[in-house]
Amino acid sequence: MAWRDDAARSAGVEKYKILSYNAIDQIAEHKPQETEELGRIKGIGPVKLRQYGETILSIVNEEKQGEPQAASGQEGILTVSEFLDRTNSLLSRSLPDAVVRGEVSSFSEHRTGLYFTLTDEEDESVLHCYMPPGAARETGAILEEGMQVKVAGDPNIYKPRGKFTLVAAWVEPVGEGSLRKAYELLKKKLESEGLFERKRELPEFIRKVGLITSRSGAAIDDFCRNLRPLGIKVEFFHTSVEGARAVSGITRAINYLGRAGTDLEALVIVRGGGGLEDLQPFNNEQVARAVFASRIPTISGIGHERDVPIASLVADAAVSTPTAAAVRLNSTWDRAFEELPAREQALLNTFSGLLKGKKARIAASAGKLSQYVEYIVSTPGRAARELERSLARLKNDVANQKVRINELSGYLARQMEKAIKQARNNAEARETYLKSADPERNLKLGYTITTDKQGKVLKSAKQAKEKKEMVTRFTDGEVESATRNL
């Protein structure tokens, strides 16, 4: 036991984190010899085994061997150290996790830890308390003289001094007055550090959110029910939201949900209403600092009576109920829901406007077009008429031509006839002429043709005299003659 307390003290953690009472009891009962046996004891896992297994075993063996440990060698007589050890064991067993209430009559903070005294208001009994530095920081204890507090811890005789102390695991103010006092103290402290100043904007259109609250209670339902159904993903980390355990639980939740790699857009911490006492964890320094240190913007929806919980003062957004927290988250979507209908309407208006414009233009064009069409449609009539007229003229002309042709051909025919007659007449005339000019006829009439011996016609007497010889042709033959000189 003593070893455990020392180990816890040096590691700066709560004793139960090293070894729970249960485990110690089991060890004492079974007295394991091997690591394997030790490992089977409930409360000792592989890590603990690795870290402390050997030490524990050696202690067990020591105990076994030296039972009772009598360095002086005399039976029944103990050394101071042994006596104190035994007493401490006894104390631990009979008053484990005691919670003591009293008034802080003095306190001082040192590097080695927090030292304070509790006084019983009734009979002025005094209890010395000690809190290891780690525990003090972790639990965010704030003390002030005169404050009523309750302290949870184990009784222990501090051997170097022989002083009976209560080694505190956590300290909490108790009673309205003290609670308020602690509240004011912390508020002042954190305010001066500026923790209430920074407020981060919540992102718009939040789709992934972390939720820290208790599984039981109405808060979680209130929150989830009032969240707008937009397919929002809620990652829920359960923790107690009351009592001392809540402090470490909430802190762990914030750290876990905000660990590297998560893509949560907001952290929501909610719990139902309560008095200062119930809300203690949210007026705790450690919780407040954890909220401030959150990587992700925080929304706190913690119901409260008079005083706004310090965690809410630190959060980026604070509302007073879990429902309101959901509403606050929904509001990040407002812009979309508000603007969209307006934009849509504007677009529709524009569209119909455009259409109207287009229609008007089309109508105008159509008007013009129909005019043209009219014209074109009527135009064929006119053209047709024109055409008709031309055709008629043509017909006329053709008819005329025909007539003329007929006339002409008649005329031609007649002319031809005339010409032919004429030609015939001429031909007849010529024939007649030719007949009359025919030498045979003339011969028959008694005329003769005289030629020279060669046949050349002699036309004159002179020619004849020259020739001397000549041929004369009569109708019935020829006669040769010669000229006589007379």
Add this chain to the structure above:
Amino acid sequence: MPKQNKSINDSLRQLDEIVEWFESREEVDVEKGLDKVKEGTALVKDLKGRLKEVENEFKEVKKELEETAEE
């Protein structure tokens, strides 16, 4: 911003720009105008899809326990 093909913010902004475009001019070229309207209508449709009712998802995360029970 969660990874969406086009973030809601961007869509809204684009929509704004389109409406702005119309309101800022006297004369609107009908063809261009109709194109913009078409674009805008697509955006509206997309946004409406994002805003439609979908059940929220709820998941409890297992906190990292130390291997020995603490309580």
